[in-house]
Amino acid sequence: MTTDTPARLLQLLSLLQTPREWPGGELADRLQVSRRTVRRDIDRLRELGYPVEASKGADGGYRLVAGKAMPPLLLDDEETVAIAVGLRAGAGHAVAGVDEASVRALAKLEQVLPARLRHRVTTLQAATTPLTSGDGASIAPETLTVMASAVAGRERLRFAYRAADGSGTRRQAEPYRLVSTGRRWYLVAYDLDRDDWRTFRVDRVSEPFATGARFAPREMPTGSAAEFLRRSIQRRQETYGFAVAFAGSVAEVAARLPGWLGTPVEEEGGGGGDWCVVRGETGDPVEWLAVRLAMVGCEFAVREPAELVACVRELGGRLSRAGGAG
Numbered sequence: 001m002t003t004d005t006p007a008r009l010l011q012l013l014s015l016l017q018t019p020r021e022w023p024g025g026e027l028a029d030r031l032q033v034s035r036r037t038v039r040r041d042i043d044r045l046r047e048l049g050y051p052v053e054a055s056k057g058a059d060g061g062y063r064l065v066a067g068k069a070m071p072p073l074l075l076d077d078e079e080t081v082a083i084a085v086g087l088r089a090g091a092g093h094a095v096a097g098v099d100e101a102s103v104r105a106l107a108k109l110e111q112v113l114p115a116r117l118r119h120r121v122t123t124l125q126a127a128t129t130p131l132t133s134g135d136g137a138s139i140a141p142e143t144l145t146v147m148a149s150a151v152a153g154r155e156r157l158r159f160a161y162r163a164a165d166g167s168g169t170r171r172q173a174e175p176y177r178l179v180s181t182g183r184r185w186y187l188v189a190y191d192l193d194r195d196d197w198r199t200f201r202v203d204r205v206s207e208p209f210a211t212g213a214r215f216a217p218r219e220m221p222t223g224s225a226a227e228f229l230r231r232s233i234q235r236r237q238e239t240y241g242f243a244v245a246f247a248g249s250v251a252e253v254a255a256r257l258p259g260w261l262g263t264p265v266e267e268e269g270g271g272g273g274d275w276c277v278v279r280g281e282t283g284d285p286v287e288w289l290a291v292r293l294a295m296v297g298c299e300f301a302v303r304e305p306a307e308l309v310a311c312v313r314e315l316g317g318r319l320s321r322a323g324g325a326g
Contacts, residue, residue: 005041009044012031012038013045014074016063020063022061023061027062052065081120081121084106084110084113087106087109087141106148107149110142139185139202139203143206147175147187151176153210153214155211157175157208157210158171158209158211161205162206163204171193172191173187173189173190173192174190174218176190176225177225179225179226184203185202187199197221234283240282241279241280242280242282243303244277247298247299250265261278261293262278264276264278265279287315290312293312
């Protein structure tokens with residue numbers, strides 16, 4: 001019999017997180033307590049915010065259901081390893097749907113992983129190779145988790161940084177946000193040595209170290225880390241504008257379109273069906289943009305620039321010839 005109430009509540013919660021309904025008698029047998037004690041423990045879990053639903057009947061049953069808020073979860077070893085491996089694999093590339101929130105989740109999980117599970121996660125990840133990856137450079141998940149922890153804890157960060165020309169420097173910064181562009185991760189931070197805001201490509205960062213020194217957040221010049229990064233990228237590279245029409249409603253295209261490409265807006269007409277237009281600005285090669293537009297999975301027509309129109313036409317002809325050669 002488990003006489004320690006906190007330990008018994010954790011055991012009960014672990015059972016309820018299995019997707020099934022548990023008869024009161026079975027729970028009492030598992031916990032080696034009376035049914036009355038089970039009912040009291042259920043009430044305690046409800047007070048802690050766990051939405052436990054009870055069914056009527058001779059024996060009565062209990063199950064954990066979806067509530068208004070996300071309560072803490074209990075995971076066994078296999079579940080913990082599976083989640084950690086999945087988050088690590090996704091965090092290594094700035095792919096769509098894997099943003100700062102998932103990196104923060106990985107940072108929290110890695111912080112409390114027991115040594116035996118950490119070894120299993122590392123071994124499993126080293127023994128597997130993904131068939132596909134993101135468009136950008138790969139990043140060690142440990143680098144992201146250290147940075148995410150420093151951002152969340154408002155701790156000053158030290159790291160080595162390799163510039164575009166290959167030169168290396170040591171930096172000390174106040175990390176503000178990690179931002180994904182769809183191809184790369186960037187750190188937006190206040191550079192203490194240069195006394196100014198800076199952006200750093202995370203794939204060029206090495207040896208990140210959270211110093212433990214806390215800092216009070218400064219006000220961003222643009223109010224948004226994403227907007228600051230966008231302006232910073234535009235200043236550093238030659239950009240061009242583009243306009244592309246997609247066959248589909250705004251909602252349909254927005255669901256398929258990476259956010260960094262732009263926001264679709266409605267357009268009247270369009271050949272007898274719903275069409276919307278996306279206008280944006282980028283410094284990526286037109287060849288890469290042409291391929292990425294084709295991957296959206298909608299019929300589209302490039303309006304401008306002329307270089308992109310020519311590139312899409314050439315790419316389409318090449319693919320048609322490749323298909324016909326078979």
